[in-house]
Amino acid sequence: EAQVTQNPRYLITVTGKKLTVTCSQNMNHEYMSWYRQDPGLGLRQIYYSMNVEVTDKGDVPEGYKVSRKEKRNFPLILESPSPNQTSLYFCASSLGGGRSYNEQFFGPGTRLTVL
Amino acid sequence: DQQVKQNSPSLSVQEGRISILNCDYTNSMFDYFLWYKKYPAEGPTFLISISSIKDKNEDGRFTVFLNKSAKHLSLHIVPSQPGDSAVYFCALIDGGATNKLIFGTGTLLAVQP
Numbered sequence: 001e002a003q004v005t006q007n008p009r010y011l012i013t014v015t016g017k018k019l020t021v022t023c024s025q026n027m028n029h030e031y032m033s034w035y036r037q038d039p040g041l042g043l044r045q046i047y048y049s050m051n052v053e054v055t056d057k058g059d060v061p062e063g064y065k066v067s068r069k070e071k072r073n074f075p076l077i078l079e080s081p082s083p084n085q086t087s088l089y090f091c092a093s094s095l096g097g098g099r100s101y102n103e104q105f106f107g108p109g110t111r112l113t114v115l
Numbered sequence: 116d117q118q119v120k121q122n123s124p125s126l127s128v129q130e131g132r133i134s135i136l137n138c139d140y141t142n143s144m145f146d147y148f149l150w151y152k153k154y155p156a157e158g159p160t161f162l163i164s165i166s167s168i169k170d171k172n173e174d175g176r177f178t179v180f181l182n183k184s185a186k187h188l189s190l191h192i193v194p195s196q197p198g199d200s201a202v203y204f205c206a207l208i209d210g211g212a213t214n215k216l217i218f219g220t221g222t223l224l225a226v227q228p
Contacts, residue, residue: 004158033216040124041220042119042121042204042218042220044218045216045217059217090159107158108156108157109156109158
Protein backbone atom coordinates (compact mmCIF):
# COMPACT_ATOMS: atom_id res chain seq x y z
CA GLU A 1 0.00 0.00 0.00
CA ALA A 2 1.31 3.41 -1.02
CA GLN A 3 1.72 5.51 2.08
CA VAL A 4 3.60 8.03 4.14
CA THR A 5 4.35 6.92 7.68
CA GLN A 6 5.33 9.03 10.65
CA ASN A 7 6.59 8.05 14.06
CA PRO A 8 5.76 8.62 16.76
CA ARG A 9 2.09 9.59 16.38
CA TYR A 10 2.01 11.22 19.79
CA LEU A 11 4.86 12.61 21.86
CA ILE A 12 5.03 14.54 25.11
CA THR A 13 8.46 15.85 25.99
CA VAL A 14 10.17 18.56 28.02
CA THR A 15 11.91 21.73 26.98
CA GLY A 16 15.43 21.18 25.66
CA LYS A 17 15.29 17.41 25.17
CA LYS A 18 16.32 16.63 21.61
CA LEU A 19 13.85 14.61 19.58
CA THR A 20 13.42 13.23 16.08
CA VAL A 21 10.20 12.58 14.23
CA THR A 22 10.69 10.09 11.44
CA CYS A 23 8.97 10.16 8.07
CA SER A 24 9.12 7.49 5.41
CA GLN A 25 7.40 7.07 2.03
CA ASN A 26 7.24 4.00 -0.18
CA MET A 27 6.25 5.68 -3.44
CA ASN A 28 9.73 6.63 -4.70
CA HIS A 29 8.74 10.30 -4.48
CA GLU A 30 11.35 12.98 -5.00
CA TYR A 31 9.67 15.79 -3.07
CA MET A 32 9.15 15.63 0.67
CA SER A 33 8.00 18.33 3.07
CA TRP A 34 7.26 18.97 6.72
CA TYR A 35 4.34 21.10 7.86
CA ARG A 36 2.97 22.16 11.18
CA GLN A 37 -0.71 22.81 11.78
CA ASP A 38 -1.77 25.32 14.40
CA PRO A 39 -5.27 26.65 15.19
CA GLY A 40 -6.17 29.62 13.03
CA LEU A 41 -2.96 29.35 11.01
CA GLY A 42 -3.58 26.41 8.71
CA LEU A 43 -0.60 24.34 7.60
CA ARG A 44 2.74 26.07 7.38
CA GLN A 45 5.74 24.57 5.66
CA ILE A 46 8.80 24.01 7.83
CA TYR A 47 11.30 22.47 5.41
CA TYR A 48 11.16 20.72 2.09
CA SER A 49 13.45 18.51 0.06
CA MET A 50 13.57 18.20 -3.71
CA ASN A 51 15.76 15.09 -3.66
CA VAL A 52 18.49 13.30 -1.72
CA GLU A 53 20.84 15.79 -0.07
CA VAL A 54 18.77 18.74 -1.36
CA THR A 55 16.79 20.57 1.31
CA ASP A 56 15.55 24.12 1.80
CA LYS A 57 13.72 26.23 4.31
CA GLY A 58 10.00 26.72 4.24
CA ASP A 59 8.08 29.45 6.02
CA VAL A 60 8.81 28.52 9.63
CA PRO A 61 12.19 26.73 9.80
CA GLU A 62 13.48 28.22 13.07
CA GLY A 63 14.20 25.58 15.69
CA TYR A 64 14.06 22.66 13.25
CA LYS A 65 16.55 20.64 11.24
CA VAL A 66 16.06 18.07 8.52
CA SER A 67 18.16 15.66 6.54
CA ARG A 68 17.61 13.66 3.37
CA LYS A 69 20.21 10.93 3.14
CA GLU A 70 17.90 8.44 1.47
CA LYS A 71 15.07 9.09 -0.94
CA ARG A 72 12.42 7.44 1.21
CA ASN A 73 13.24 9.08 4.57
CA PHE A 74 12.97 12.68 5.72
CA PRO A 75 13.34 13.01 9.50
CA LEU A 76 12.49 16.21 11.37
CA ILE A 77 14.86 17.06 14.21
CA LEU A 78 14.19 19.40 17.11
CA GLU A 79 17.55 19.96 18.75
CA SER A 80 16.18 21.89 21.72
CA PRO A 81 12.38 21.84 21.72
CA SER A 82 10.46 24.73 23.24
CA PRO A 83 6.78 25.04 24.21
CA ASN A 84 6.02 27.13 21.09
CA GLN A 85 6.83 24.02 19.03
CA THR A 86 3.83 22.26 20.51
CA SER A 87 1.84 21.50 17.38
CA LEU A 88 0.50 18.90 14.97
CA TYR A 89 3.16 17.93 12.44
CA PHE A 90 2.64 16.43 9.01
CA CYS A 91 5.10 14.94 6.60
CA ALA A 92 4.17 14.89 2.90
CA SER A 93 5.62 13.60 -0.33
CA SER A 94 4.97 14.05 -4.04
CA LEU A 95 6.38 12.76 -7.31
CA GLY A 96 8.32 15.87 -8.14
CA GLY A 97 8.00 19.49 -9.08
CA GLY A 98 5.54 21.18 -11.38
CA ARG A 99 2.00 19.93 -11.54
CA SER A 100 2.86 16.62 -9.89
CA TYR A 101 3.65 18.66 -6.79
CA ASN A 102 -0.10 19.17 -6.50
CA GLU A 103 -0.91 15.75 -5.27
CA GLN A 104 1.01 15.67 -2.08
CA PHE A 105 0.44 12.58 0.01
CA PHE A 106 0.35 13.30 3.70
CA GLY A 107 1.26 11.15 6.65
CA PRO A 108 -1.19 10.70 9.54
CA GLY A 109 0.40 13.40 11.68
CA THR A 110 2.44 13.60 14.89
CA ARG A 111 0.99 15.47 17.82
CA LEU A 112 3.86 16.96 19.80
CA THR A 113 3.54 18.57 23.21
CA VAL A 114 6.55 20.33 24.71
CA LEU A 115 6.22 21.07 28.43
CA ASP B 116 0.93 38.47 6.54
CA GLN B 117 -1.55 35.79 5.55
CA GLN B 118 -1.47 35.37 1.78
CA VAL B 119 -4.33 32.89 1.69
CA LYS B 120 -7.48 33.38 3.75
CA GLN B 121 -10.50 31.24 4.41
CA ASN B 122 -12.75 33.66 6.23
CA SER B 123 -15.31 31.12 7.38
CA PRO B 124 -13.88 28.88 10.10
CA SER B 125 -16.96 26.69 9.93
CA LEU B 126 -19.98 25.94 7.78
CA SER B 127 -23.08 23.84 8.44
CA VAL B 128 -25.18 22.49 5.57
CA GLN B 129 -28.12 20.10 5.25
CA GLU B 130 -27.57 16.81 3.48
CA GLY B 131 -28.44 17.10 -0.21
CA ARG B 132 -27.89 20.85 -0.37
CA ILE B 133 -24.94 22.71 -1.84
CA SER B 134 -21.83 23.46 0.21
CA ILE B 135 -19.77 26.46 -0.88
CA LEU B 136 -16.34 26.96 0.62
CA ASN B 137 -14.42 30.13 -0.14
CA CYS B 138 -10.80 31.16 -0.29
CA ASP B 139 -9.22 34.56 -0.99
CA TYR B 140 -5.62 35.26 -1.86
CA THR B 141 -3.45 38.32 -2.25
CA ASN B 142 -0.58 37.28 -4.52
CA SER B 143 -1.31 37.23 -8.24
CA MET B 144 1.79 35.06 -8.84
CA PHE B 145 -0.04 31.95 -7.70
CA ASP B 146 -0.60 29.77 -10.72
CA TYR B 147 -2.11 26.57 -9.36
CA PHE B 148 -4.90 26.19 -6.85
CA LEU B 149 -5.91 23.13 -4.88
CA TRP B 150 -8.34 21.90 -2.28
CA TYR B 151 -7.46 19.37 0.38
CA LYS B 152 -9.81 17.58 2.73
CA LYS B 153 -8.88 16.51 6.25
CA TYR B 154 -10.65 14.13 8.59
CA PRO B 155 -9.80 14.05 12.31
CA ALA B 156 -6.68 12.04 13.16
CA GLU B 157 -5.70 11.77 9.50
CA GLY B 158 -3.47 13.72 7.17
CA PRO B 159 -4.96 15.98 4.48
CA THR B 160 -5.87 14.31 1.19
CA PHE B 161 -5.85 15.98 -2.20
CA LEU B 162 -9.33 16.68 -3.55
CA ILE B 163 -9.29 18.80 -6.70
CA SER B 164 -7.15 21.42 -8.40
CA ILE B 165 -7.35 24.12 -11.05
CA SER B 166 -4.79 25.91 -13.17
CA SER B 167 -4.75 29.68 -13.42
CA ILE B 168 -5.55 29.41 -17.13
CA LYS B 169 -8.99 27.96 -16.31
CA ASP B 170 -11.95 29.28 -14.38
CA LYS B 171 -13.68 26.02 -13.56
CA ASN B 172 -12.81 22.37 -12.96
CA GLU B 173 -15.32 19.67 -12.15
CA ASP B 174 -14.88 16.21 -10.67
CA GLY B 175 -18.09 14.42 -9.79
CA ARG B 176 -19.83 16.28 -6.97
CA PHE B 177 -16.93 18.69 -6.56
CA THR B 178 -16.39 21.82 -8.65
CA VAL B 179 -13.73 24.42 -8.14
CA PHE B 180 -14.18 27.95 -9.47
CA LEU B 181 -11.41 30.48 -9.91
CA ASN B 182 -11.99 34.23 -10.27
CA LYS B 183 -8.54 35.65 -10.94
CA SER B 184 -9.62 39.28 -11.09
CA ALA B 185 -11.16 38.99 -7.63
CA LYS B 186 -8.38 36.67 -6.40
CA HIS B 187 -11.05 34.31 -5.20
CA LEU B 188 -11.33 30.52 -5.22
CA SER B 189 -14.36 28.48 -4.26
CA LEU B 190 -15.28 24.83 -3.88
CA HIS B 191 -18.83 23.69 -4.52
CA ILE B 192 -20.05 20.32 -3.28
CA VAL B 193 -23.37 19.19 -4.74
CA PRO B 194 -25.15 17.32 -3.29
CA SER B 195 -23.51 17.42 0.12
CA GLN B 196 -23.30 14.16 2.05
CA PRO B 197 -22.60 13.49 5.74
CA GLY B 198 -19.30 11.84 4.73
CA ASP B 199 -18.16 15.20 3.38
CA SER B 200 -17.95 16.53 6.94
CA ALA B 201 -14.29 17.46 7.34
CA VAL B 202 -11.91 20.40 7.37
CA TYR B 203 -11.23 21.80 3.91
CA PHE B 204 -8.03 23.65 3.11
CA CYS B 205 -7.38 25.65 0.00
CA ALA B 206 -3.74 25.59 -1.07
CA LEU B 207 -1.96 27.69 -3.65
CA ILE B 208 1.25 27.06 -5.52
CA ASP B 209 3.66 29.89 -6.04
CA GLY B 210 4.75 29.52 -9.63
CA GLY B 211 8.27 30.63 -8.87
CA ALA B 212 11.31 28.46 -8.52
CA THR B 213 10.34 26.83 -5.26
CA ASN B 214 6.85 25.66 -6.21
CA LYS B 215 5.92 26.33 -2.61
CA LEU B 216 2.49 25.18 -1.45
CA ILE B 217 0.75 27.76 0.75
CA PHE B 218 -2.30 26.66 2.72
CA GLY B 219 -5.30 28.58 3.95
CA THR B 220 -6.52 28.37 7.52
CA GLY B 221 -9.21 25.80 6.82
CA THR B 222 -13.01 25.60 7.01
CA LEU B 223 -14.78 22.96 9.06
CA LEU B 224 -17.75 21.66 7.08
CA ALA B 225 -20.52 19.87 8.92
CA VAL B 226 -23.17 18.18 6.77
CA GLN B 227 -26.28 17.47 8.82
CA PRO B 228 -28.31 14.34 7.96
